[in-house]
Structure formats: C-alpha cells, structure tokens
Amino acid sequence: QVHLVESGGGEVQPGESLRLSCAASGISFKTFGMHWVRQAPGKGLEWLAVISSDGNSAYYADSVKGRFTISRDNSRTTLYLQMNSLSPDDTAVYYCARSDTYDSYYFYYMDVWGKGTTVTVSS
Amino acid sequence: EIVLTQSPDTLSMSPGERATLSCRSSQTVSSNYLAWYQQKPGQAPRLLIYAASSRATGIPDRFRGSGSGTDFTLTIDRLEPDDFAVYYCQPYGSSPYLTFGGGTKVEIK
Numbered sequence: 255q256v257h258l259v260e261s262g263g264g265e266v267q268p269g270e271s272l273r274l275s276c277a278a279s280g281i282s283f284k285t286f287g288m289h290w291v292r293q294a295p296g297k298g299l300e301w302l303a304v305i306s307s308d309g310n311s312a313y314y315a316d317s318v319k320g321r322f323t324i325s326r327d328n329s330r331t332t333l334y335l336q337m338n339s340l341s342p343d344d345t346a347v348y349y350c351a352r353s354d355t356y357d358s359y360y361f362y363y364m365d366v367w368g369k370g371t372t373v374t375v376s377s
Numbered sequence: 378e379i380v381l382t383q384s385p386d387t388l389s390m391s392p393g394e395r396a397t398l399s400c401r402s403s404q405t406v407s408s409n410y411l412a413w414y415q416q417k418p419g420q421a422p423r424l425l426i427y428a429a430s431s432r433a434t435g436i437p438d439r440f441r442g443s444g445s446g447t448d449f450t451l452t453i454d455r456l457e458p459d460d461f462a463v464y465y466c467q468p469y470g471s472s473p474y475l476t477f478g479g480g481t482k483v484e485i486k
Binding site for chain 1: 410412416421422423424433465467470471474475476478479480
C-alpha cells in the first residue's frame with residue numbers, strides 16, 4: 255500500500271517561513287518524480303513545483319518561483335517544500351503527489367496523493 | 378503556457394443520469410496525455426483517467442474519458458451519490474510546468 259503523509263503545516267505571520275514534509279512509504283520513492291500542489295480555500299488546484307527522481311532537477315510555477323524550494327531526501331523517502339516570504343495568498347491546503355517521470359523533464363499524471371497539510375498565513 | 382477551460386462550472390444532475398464534462402486546451406495536448414481527477418469535499422484529489430481514456434486502477438467503467446487534440450470529455454454514466462464531486466482535468470508529459478483546469482462541480486439537482 256502506497257502512502258504519502260504531509261506534515262509541517264500551521265499558522266504563520268506574513269513574511270515568515272515554513273517547511274513542509276511529505277513522508278513516503280510503500281513505494282520505490284527514488285524512482286518517481288514528486289510534486290507539490292495546493293488548494294486555497296474554496297478554490298481549485300494549483301500546481302506549484304516538481305522535482306526529478308534524483309533530485310537534480312526542479313521546476314516551479316511562476317507564483318512561487320524564487321520563494322519556494324522543493325527538495326527530497328531519497329534515503330529518508332521524504333519530500334520537502336521550503337516556503338519563504340509567505341503571504342496571505344499562500345493560505346491553502348498543500349498536497350504532495352507522485353508521478354512517473356523520464357529524462358528528469360517529463361512528468362506524467364499524479365497517481366498517488368497525500369491527504370494534505372494546511373498552511374494559514376495571517377497577521 | 379497552456380490554458381485549460383472546463384465547462385460547465387457547475388452541473389446539476391440527478392442520480393442515475395449521465396454527466397458530460399468538457400475540458401478544452403488552448404494548445405494541442407501532446408499524445409493525448411490528459412488526466413482527470415475527482416475531488417470530494419475535505420479529501421485529496423483522486424486520479425480517475427489518464428491518457429485521455431484509460432481508467433486508473435479501481436475506477437468503475439461508468440467513468441469514460443474521450444477526446445483528442447484540444448477537446449476532451451469526461452462522461453459519467455448512471456450517476457451515483459458518491460460521484461457528486463469536483464472534477465479537474467490536467468495535461469501532462471510535454472513540459473514540467475503543469476496546470477489544472479478550473480474544475481467542474483457535479484452537484485445533486
């Protein structure tokens with residue numbers, strides 16, 4: 255059984271930082287690309303970032319580029335999202351998800367998702 | 378940048394009816410690499426369809442994906458109470474920069 259479990263969410267003030275984690279079990283973590291996707295309250299899904307299976311390539315949505323950093327530790331089967339300079343617009347549920355990948359550039363559909371962790375940015 | 382337009386925004390249906398959801402892309406979706414996801418309130422999205430028409434593991438055959446190029450359709454036959462949810466489309470495979478459609482909510486009439 256494949257499981258992804260996010261953690262690290264919480265309430266922070268504007269301008270602060272937060273690091274999310276996504277622990278994987280039951281899968282060959284190091285062979286999959288991994289994504290972060292978020293959903294603001296009452297809104298749709300927004301793709302944020304993806305990292306290649308070896309961790310050497312990462313790609314970001316314009317909305318978070320320069321502020322968020324995706325990384326992974328294959329030895330710990332854990333994905334991370336470092337979020338800096340947070341604003342109220344970053345308030346959302348954050349999901350991690352896996353996908354097949356090739357050439358560290360092409361990523362397929364997301365077939366396993368975590369349940370999400372909630373981030374609230376408010377003064 | 379691909380822009381996805383899902384229509385309608387909301388579909389009011391009765392159990393047992395057929396629902397037809399549309400996803401239109403501003404660019405040709407390479408190799409018809411388009412996925413559909415279902416999301417229920419308070420839950421994570423779930424993969425339904427990939428490659429436009431292939432059902433994911435455990436998805437009943439009441440869910441049918443079709444289309445090619447820039448126009449794709451998700452059809453749900455014989456709606457069941459558990460099918461009332463929001464559905465998103467997403468192209469993949471031609472760029473690492475992904476995007477989702479705005480979603481279609483299927484609600485009980």
